[in-house]
Amino acid sequence: MSEVTGNAWPSPSNTTLGNAESKEPQQIQPPIKGENSLWDSITSNPYFSAGFGLIGVGAGLTVLRQGLNLGTSLLRRRLLVTLEIPSKDKSYLWFLQWMSQQSARRTQHLAVETSYKQHDNGSVSTTFGLVPGPGNHFFKWRGVWLQVQRQRDGKMMDLTTGSPWETITLTTLSRDRDVFTALLKEAQQMAIAKQEGKTVIYTSYGPEWRPFGMPRKRRMLDSVILDHGIKERIVDDVQAFIGSGKWYNDRGIPYRRGYLLYGPPGSGKSSFIQSLAGELEYNICILNLSERGLTDDRLNHLLSNVPERSIMLLEDIDAAFAKRNQSDHQGYQSMLTFSGLLNALDGVASAEERIVFMTTNHIEQLDPALVRPGRIDMKEFLGNATESQIRGMFLRFYENEPDLADRFVRSLKNKSVSTASLQGHFVYFKDKPQQALENVSLLLQ
Template sequence: MSESILSSLFSSNPYFSAGIGVLGFGAGLAALRQGLVRGSYLVRRKLLVSLEIPSKDKSYQWFLYWMSKRINNNSRNNTHQYAVQTSFIQHDNGSISTTFSLIPGPGKHYFKWRGVWLQVERQRDAKLLDITSGSPWETVTLTTLSKDKYIFTELLQESRKLALEQQEGKTVIYTSWGPEWRQFGLPRKRRFLNSVILDKGIKERILQDVKEFINNDKWYNERGIPYRRGYLLYGPPGSGKSSFIQALAGELEYNICIMNLSERGLTDDRLTHLLSNAPERSIMLLEDIDAAFIQKRQPTDQQG
């Protein structure tokens, strides 16, 4: 009897029936929303693939340079948020001109490359800073369909090729900055070996020895011998040491990494890290080598 009374009470009361209807409608919307969220997650997981490029990775600058060329050479693009990248060009007469390139700013961008649609999301975290440069931590995330994931490798290869083309015929100088190497100044025109005047036969003997060393890496690896070779250049300032190194790098099409052993704060651990992570195809120039023999360098963390 009580059940019939309650039933008649609810059915005859429009407020109760309306409340139950609203409750049922809200629950249905919540279930639909949750289903859409789960469905979207499954679609992204099954059909989409992403590639994250952190700002500490070498390919990060390559990709931004590639994007800047794409934006500046293509009047039709879907990018509406830009950032500026300033670069300098050194001409044959020694003059320097400034160029401004537009690159994708923080946010999402869409473009089509080789018939494949890509989403590019550039994110900047102001709370995380690079301890060496003080700049915010950044990442670029590329997203496309799973069946087109091969496009990532091809895109990065093209980005690397385009970025290195601007250094073709030039020598890049790197200097140590904290635990990493940074480009120092503009790439310089390669210097010819015959522009350096040394005693007869010195340049030729060193060049021949270096080429033999470069071509015999397999011999060192098979015998477990460390693959490295050093030359001690000595003499008063102005005797041609630095000029010869630049000319040798130009002849071999190598770059130059400069490290000062008398630098304050240089530890054995940091020295080993820099030597192990030097840019490829580089000549390592250790200045003030005598500082290594007078106990100027700080001990490692283990040594106290």
């Protein structure tokens, strides 16, 4: 057994030294004051962690929303198709009328259209129509769902009419895009059907023509009783003009015709023009030359853009221009000059294929330059009722009463009475021919 000496067992100090020589022990260095301690305090703060969480959630929602918007936009482009109809387009009013027949009973956004009419006997009738107003409308037509969005921009105005700018946007599936063409054709046919058998009265609205009120039932030519030969001469001349376009062009003559009807008030000038339009199946465009703001350029533009198959009517032209020396510079309320009117009627820039009728109560006040041939091709005087007119109007209201008609004519012999007064008298004594004869003195008061 060997002997263990005092140096056989290493002392703690020797052991530590020996280990230090062979391998240094791993020790954790304490953190430098001011570095990790600040970071640890920040990251361990619950408010800081919550803020980063909210930022992450917000960023995720933003990305998701942008993705959804992009996907929705891409989906709409691939699956949906839209059609925009601005209020300036002619089909705008057609579509509104068509739409009122399709969805007015089911929509929640309505607008009112009031029709006001005064009859010949003085009575007034008013009707109210409800049409879809601004907003979104949904309805089904021919098995296809349609979204109609009617928008009105209060900040934008149509400079030609002064009304707010409106647009109608139709939306449907891309596969059903052909429905737009069929829809517009049906709207056009419906608008034409409403005007069939009726006369449309146009008035100027800025630089364009717009229908005034609802189309009126055509007045029969036989309802206007004129003196012998007047009606026949005018009708024959107008019909000959309408069918002579090639004849005018071959001879280099401007293809336009002007007529002047003059005479006392109430002699049937305007009534005859309305009945003539009904006979020819034409419409009427009425222009007031004394309208405030009417200029030479605007008048020329209006006369050059008269709607097809329309008679141009300038009523009471003597009220706008009496003598040239009174109207060289401007009219009473308008900025129209006399030379501007002459150039619009028979100038280089005047339109072709045009029928113009003028009326006046005082032909003696018109300038000779206005009524010369080329501007006025035919003049006819419509005066107070003649004996033949009185008899014809009496039988028009009271058929099968020739004896009373003769007595009525004799009672007004050598008396001046207008056809308008006669019509009012017969309307007042409707279906009472005997009382109309007995009260003939009322016409002379």
